[in-house]
Amino acid sequence: MKRRLIVPIAVALLISACAESDPSVDDPGAETTAPGTSTSLAEATTTTTTTTRPPTAITDRLGLGDSRYPALGNGGYDVDHYTVDLTFDPDTDSINALVMIEATATEPMDTFSLDFLGFEITTLRVNETTADAKRVDGELIIEAPTTLQPGDAFTTTIGYNGTPQPIISEALPFPIGWFEDSNGVAYVVAEPDGGRSWLPLNDHPSDKATYTFLVTVPEPLVAAANGTWVERITDLGWSTWVWESRDPMASYLATVVIGELEIVEDAAATAIAGVPVRNVLPPELAAAQPAALGKQGEMIQFFSELFGPYPFEAYGIAVVSEFPAALENQTLSIFGRDLVDAPAFFETVLVHELAHQWFGNSVTPADWGDIWLNEGFATYAEWLWIEHTRGEAALQATVSGERNQLALSADLPPPGNPPADDLFNASVYVWGGLTLHALRVEIGDEAFFETLRRYFATNRDSVVTTSDFVAVAEEVSGMDLNGLFDSWLYGDTVPELPTSAN
Ligand code: TRP
Numbered sequence: 001m002k003r004r005l006i007v008p009i010a011v012a013l014l015i016s017a018c019a020e021s022d023p024s025v026d027d028p029g030a031e032t033t034a035p036g037t038s039t040s041l042a043e044a045t046t047t048t049t050t051t052t053r054p055p056t057a058i059t060d061r062l063g064l065g066d067s068r069y070p071a072l073g074n075g076g077y078d079v080d081h082y083t084v085d086l087t088f089d090p091d092t093d094s095i096n097a098l099v100m101i102e103a104t105a106t107e108p109m110d111t112f113s114l115d116f117l118g119f120e121i122t123t124l125r126v127n128e129t130t131a132d133a134k135r136v137d138g139e140l141i142i143e144a145p146t147t148l149q150p151g152d153a154f155t156t157t158i159g160y161n162g163t164p165q166p167i168i169s170e171a172l173p174f175p176i177g178w179f180e181d182s183n184g185v186a187y188v189v190a191e192p193d194g195g196r197s198w199l200p201l202n203d204h205p206s207d208k209a210t211y212t213f214l215v216t217v218p219e220p221l222v223a224a225a226n227g228t229w230v231e232r233i234t235d236l237g238w239s240t241w242v243w244e245s246r247d248p249m250a251s252y253l254a255t256v257v258i259g260e261l262e263i264v265e266d267a268a269a270t271a272i273a274g275v276p277v278r279n280v281l282p283p284e285l286a287a288a289q290p291a292a293l294g295k296q297g298e299m300i301q302f303f304s305e306l307f308g309p310y311p312f313e314a315y316g317i318a319v320v321s322e323f324p325a326a327l328e329n330q331t332l333s334i335f336g337r338d339l340v341d342a343p344a345f346f347e348t349v350l351v352h353e354l355a356h357q358w359f360g361n362s363v364t365p366a367d368w369g370d371i372w373l374n375e376g377f378a379t380y381a382e383w384l385w386i387e388h389t390r391g392e393a394a395l396q397a398t399v400s401g402e403r404n405q406l407a408l409s410a411d412l413p414p415p416g417n418p419p420a421d422d423l424f425n426a427s428v429y430v431w432g433g434l435t436l437h438a439l440r441v442e443i444g445d446e447a448f449f450e451t452l453r454r455y456f457a458t459n460r461d462s463v464v465t466t467s468d469f470v471a472v473a474e475e476v477s478g479m480d481l482n483g484l485f486d487s488w489l490y491g492d493t494v495p496e497l498p499t500s501a502n
């Protein structure tokens with residue numbers, strides 16, 4: 001279904017961003033080889049287009065028509081790879097960045113947009129030609145030097161500098177994006193739409209891409225990002241930390257963590273998990289690691305057996321201060337220190353963020369309205385860990401306790417219809433988790449776990465809707481499950497839990 005776009009009318013035409021190229025900033029494309037996805041400029045420009053079509057209107061492409069946030073993301077192209085070359089200066093809390101975006105046009109267009117807020121733009125090129133742009137409502141609207149045709153690969157290079165700030169999101173009661181804690185640790189927690197606080201991007205989960213990060217910081221600071229740490233290049237007291245995220249990633253999961261930190265390899269967890277496990281920790285935690293952190297290897301092993309193999313090249317957490325939550329950034333979840341210091345709860349949240357690597361990060365909702373596919377699944381994974389470590393009675397007690405607790409809260413929206421101004425409400429977590437339990441009781445353990453495995457296997461590195469999950473459950477169980485999902489996901493009150501037939 002194609003939804004009509006609701007795009008606010010342009011109010012302010014702010015800048016013309018077509019400043020001269022800044023010769024002090026190197027082109028990241030010249031010094032790194034993007035993994036597999038890069039199309040050379042020569043290839044891009046020699047592509048023969050048999051038919052040239054007139055450009056479509058930019059006003060139809062300023063958003064992707066998400067059911068909660070219609071203006072998020074941009075149409076007309078798919079991003080293949082982002083190269084983020086960023087220098088952080090802790091003395092001024094500022095960044096100087098050059099971002100190269102390799103994309104493929106899907107519509108004829110002479111103008112296209114990116115989601116981006118703030119900063120002074122110093123360089124803007126499309127296919128190495130200086131381009132003009134204006135800013136309208138959190139979008140950067142760029143004039144391509146020539147009309148791009150569907151299938152054309154093109155490269156957009158944006159240089160900018162300034163002090164990044166967290167942004168206010170409609171979705172959450174607290175700011176998101178780029179933060180700095182009182183120890184001077186800078187980090188990004190962007191879900192769902194805070195990515196534009198530090199990067200120009202196509203900020204919607206339906207456009208996954210691979211990423212290269214080159215983060216330059218003064219010694220002895222450490223810079224971590226998503227994926228695999230490839231190398232560190234040191235020059236005159238500054239180090240460039242190179243990270244490759246080779247698996248496709250939704251933009252809301254992109255992160256950096258910079259500060260007086262240590263990258264701590266967990267050899268025991270790596271051996272059990274079968275993927276490199278490394279955590280990014282402040283020195284005192286690196287020296288004395290909390291016990292629950294040592295269980296990540298077993299957790300990865302447990303969920304790999306239950307859901308299918310761990311989907312990415314590495315895993316671990318980064319710990320920062322004064323952040324009262326955790327976020328499942330791909331391959332590198334970020335945890336606030338308060339969570340780490342709350343022993344029982346820390347283990348639960350470790351399980352939750354890990355489970356998101358399968359459900360949310362590898363298999364990703366194509367629309368924010370289906371956020372229960374992330375949070376309901378990660379919450380149910382917590383309960384599966386309880387069952388695994390404490391037995392079936394503990395699971396039953398948890399499930400009925402959560403059901404009763406939930407029934408007490410009046411006016412909760414059902415998990416399948418979360419309000420845009422409270423996307424991460426309790427319902428998408430708990431009612432969403434209970435929905436999976438109700439399904440399990442209805443179709444039995446064997447069909448239920450086969451459903452989870454098949455849903456993951458067929459959709460990894462991809463995007464889905466609720467109906468994709470329902471279809472797998474119906475296919476595996478051979479049952480008509482529309483009634484169950486309708487009442488659990490879209491009904492006004494929490495249904496009674498069916499009683500176990502197992
Ligand atoms: N997805 C997070 C979780 O694991 C919740 C969340 C959404 C969040 N947006 C955030 C946490 C931004 C911190 C910052 O449940």
Ligand code: ZN
Nearest residue numbers: 352374375378
């Ligand atoms: Zn979650």
